[in-house]
Amino acid sequence: MGKTIHVAAALDEIPVFVKSGAIVPMGPDVNYADEKPLDPLTLDIYPKGTTTFTLYEDDGESRRYITEDAYSTTTFESVQEGKDISFKIHAREDHNPDVYTPDERSYNLKFNHIAEINGVTINGTPISAAESLEEYNAAEQAYWLDAENHIVYVRTPDTGDEINVVLDSNGIVEPALGDEDEGLPPPVITDGERFELEDAEMLPTAEGEVKPDNEWKGYTGSGFAKGFKKRETQFSLR
Incomplete structure (x- = not known):
């Protein structure tokens, strides 16, 4: 099965992935x-x-x-x-x-x-x-x-x-596995740019939990956020 991996690299570096046994x-x-x-x-x-x-x-x-x-x-x-x-x-x-x-x-x-x-x-x-x-x-x-x-x-x-x-x-020393997306800067949202809420990190609050979902009768989009309990909601960007 294919997989996409995001890594951080300097401008003068090209990440290379090598399969074990290569x-x-x-x-x-x-x-x-x-x-x-x-x-x-x-x-x-x-x-x-x-x-x-x-x-x-x-x-x-x-x-x-x-x-x-x-x-x-x-x-x-x-x-x-x-x-x-x-x-x-x-x-x-x-x-x-x-x-x-x-x-x-x-x-x-x-x-x-x-x-x-x-x-x-x-x-x-x-x-x-x-x-x-x-x-x-x-x-x-x-x-x-x-x-x-x-x-x-x-x-x-x-x-x-x-x-x-x-x-x-004494045999091989297995290399440490790094975290995926390690070192990547957080995404930047510019003024007027559209941001899909389901792509955000959802943090639980005292009032409940907001989480992404994509299953709803008649819904055909890529996803949505559910769990809001109030008419007024505050969003924090960091």
Whole structure:
């Protein structure tokens, strides 16, 4: 079922909602598709249960992906069971490697909602922990914990072969759920503007309770307020 969520955001921010378990491929900032090589290929991972994503790639210019099957696909699989978190990069399928294969690159795996990490193995072999983001970015293969934002980064070369990454951690830290409409300013009613009373917040009074309703014999509108006990009623705007 669809749902509308209202959030407050600064003018220079764009709210983004990510489903738990998502695997989101990201690349360098570019102005057009082939401005820079896709290196590193960042996978923004939100571990939850078992999820998969298949990345499709071609040269981005010609129709050879149709005429010569010149494209590649790679399937990623994220598994979270309690405190156990693993990530598998399946062997890349190059459908016509004589015509097209992706450029040489590294993977930058970004595991969200992890506050503590004891170690990381790749294909069963432990890898080194970086002491800083600068050291991590300079390494060919390493991991780094961004403790402030609860993110574990793992860097490793893209060999085209299967890669199994296992995190030794205390599991994911579920993010706090914010209140809907949190931070939104109250609606402003300008002079002469029409306001539907049923959209207002109704506060109980000593004389009874006023509340919105939309059920009345013969009524066909969007709603009304009922419960008034006096001919004269005072409305307060705040």
